[in-house]
Amino acid sequence: MENIDTIKNKAEYCLSCIKKPCSSTCPLNNDTAGFIKLIKQEKYKEAYELLCETTVLQPICGRICPHTKQCQKGCVRGIKSLPVEIGDMEAFIGDLAIKNNWKIPTGNSAKININKNIAVIGGGPAGLTCAAFLTKEGYQVTIYEKHQELGGILSHGIPEFRLEKKVVRETIKKILDLGIKVKTNIELSVNPKENAITIQELENEFDAIFLSFGANISSKMEIQGENLKGVYGGNELLEKDKHPNYIGKNVAIIGGGNVAMDTSRTIKRLGAKTVTVIYRRAEEQMPAEKKEIEEAKQEGIEFLFQTNILKILGKEKVEKIECIKTQLIKKEGETRLSPVNIENSNFLMDIDYVVMAVGSSPEVELTSNLNLNTDYKGRVEVYKNNQTSNPKIFAGGDLIGEKGTVAWAARSGRNAAEGIIEFLKNK
Ligand SMILES: Cc1cc2nc3c(=O)[nH]c(=O)nc-3n(C[C@H](O)[C@H](O)[C@H](O)COP(=O)(O)OP(=O)(O)OC[C@H]3O[C@@H](n4cnc5c(N)ncnc54)[C@H](O)[C@@H]3O)c2cc1C
Known part of the structure; x- marks a missing residue:
């Protein structure tokens, strides 16, 4: 839990905007400016009760919501400078409620x-x-x-x-x-x-x-070799928490969202020699949060952007993967740039395990x-x-x-x- 003075400083940075744009960009429409104002007044229990009107997951959302894409995206401070760190304050209030055994108020x-x-x-x-x-x-x-x-x-x-x-x-x-x-x-x-x-x-x-x-069922890409031994769905790997022995092995993670980040970091921590995240668009387009990508890089995860996997090769189990580079083009009617394979840019990689993290159903x-x-x-x-x-x-x-x-x-x-x-x- 963050120190109370740090939290108070973070609260003081909030402009207490009357229109509360941070509340409109929060999926739960939490009264963000309202609970921060109560922190400023040291009314912590009241801040918790105000949050409880819209959410019961304060300690969780405070920690893992993609704040920069949700509440903090609406923060007026963020226009010219850094946004208010709303998540840290929500987690603080949630943790305080646990520590003090404050009940969720009922109607x-x-x-x-x-x-x-x-x-x-x-x-x-x-x-x-x-x-x-x-x-x-x-x-x-x-x-x-x-x-x-x-x-x-x-x-x-x-x-x-x-x-x-x-x-x-x-x-x-x-x-x-x-x-x-x-x-x-x-x-x-x-x-x-x-x-x-x-x-x-x-x-x-x-x-x-x-x-x-x-x-939470990992989607398949329907490419050659996807049924070979050593190909896993990222969602299932994390859900079941049952992994093969990665020590000394090279692992490719296909995808660019939460599941790709969490599997890559988990597998690296379990001793893999190399973990490479393969993503068909550019870094700026990755759905994962910037903070997570940075942390993954610091932990030694390698990234191959604008790269598509074409085939998984091997006799019974994964031995290699064939990839191709992509270029990004604007297609009519699409908001995101679309990756298109660049002819003759194919290359092979020696890989022992492939983890599919390309969506779920x-x-x-x-x-x-x-x-x-x-x-x-x-x-x-x-x-x-x-x-x-x-x-x-x-x-x-x-x-x-x-x-x-x-x-x-x-x-x-x-x-x-x-x-x-x-x-x-x-x-
Ligand atoms: C690896 C990973 C990392 C993520 N990271 C983030 C993040 O950092 N921030 C963020 O905001 N979101 C993140 N997400 C997304 C977020 O976790 C989900 O959007 C959210 O959990 C969805 O909630 P849910 O209640 O719909 O489903 P779930 O959380 O999937 O819960 C469904 C529940 O139903 C149970 N269930 C399944 N089938 C049955 C059945 N037949 N009978 C009874 N029970 C059943 C399951 O066991 C589970 O407990 C992440 C997702 C994944 C996979």
Whole structure:
């Protein structure tokens, strides 16, 4: 936790703008200028309670949100100089709430105990937030989670060196203390089986359902050699935390986002000789945060920008990869520059393991059997208030393709909670 004087200095740097542009660029619309003003006045508990009106993930979002692309992007200070370090202050307040055991404030209705039961499927940021905002209003919520531990990618994805598990557990404990029931090691499945529940069973048992089981299946590139031994999906490697022995090996990571950064740094720390991130666009276009790219470079990760992988070569296992250089051109109707392979610029690299980090999708086998509208990637489609094509079922987070950040997932969970409350009131 940062020193209180440092935090106060950071708060003093905030101009307390009346229009609060930082709040509009925060996916959760946190009252950023408001909670910072309370820090200036040393009203820390009030600052926490103000944040709780829109979020229950302060210690997490404070640490790992891409602030420069979200809240800090709107900061007026940032126009001429450095933006206010909003994330550090949010993490500080969240940590203080844990340390002092401050409770998440509940609405008056929570005391009424509304006799409506809601099932939340998946205990990641979207599910936890939806559960919290329903329970705060007095609804009865049960979270079903396939893993032993809640948290989703916060617990089974983002490595400890970026987000301490202790912080995740303490944040979740505070949320569960609202009175949320949890059933872990139970998964939503298409067919009845041990430790599983089907959508029909849920529909029979609950008044409403919120689906938030994420989209953590690594996408494939459909290139030659992708089925060879030694090719892994980055999402699965991080989720299961089961790795081969990388000592003395050369590893190629394909992609340029969070998963590419987290796998590359994890694998380097596990002893790989070289780890090379291969990205088809230029460094400025990488979706990963600048800070993470810098940290990766400092840790010895190598980068090959404007490079495409064409083939993975080997008899039974990966031995080499064939790559090609790209040039970036502006295509009509596209906002981002598109990479185009440069003829005859092919080259080979000696590689032992390839990690695919080129996107992810939900478990299509499951989403296509829920009797809900889905898109071309198998993501569940939602309409007003995050309601799906079945009025009793709501969905959010990565499962609906919600911009792939914790804050956006949490926002969809909060929206769905509001939608569920409206739906149940009208029943
Ligand atoms: C490696 C990595 C690093 C990232 N880094 C950042 C970052 O720094 N900052 C940021 O803002 N975002 C980051 N993201 C994105 C962010 O983590 C996700 O957008 C967010 O976690 C999505 O939340 P969610 O609740 O929709 O899904 P998830 O977090 O995926 O949670 C889904 C939950 O559902 C459970 N589940 C799955 N299937 C079932 C089933 N059938 N039955 C029951 N439960 C099930 C899962 O076990 C999981 O607990 C990162 C993502 C990855 C993969």
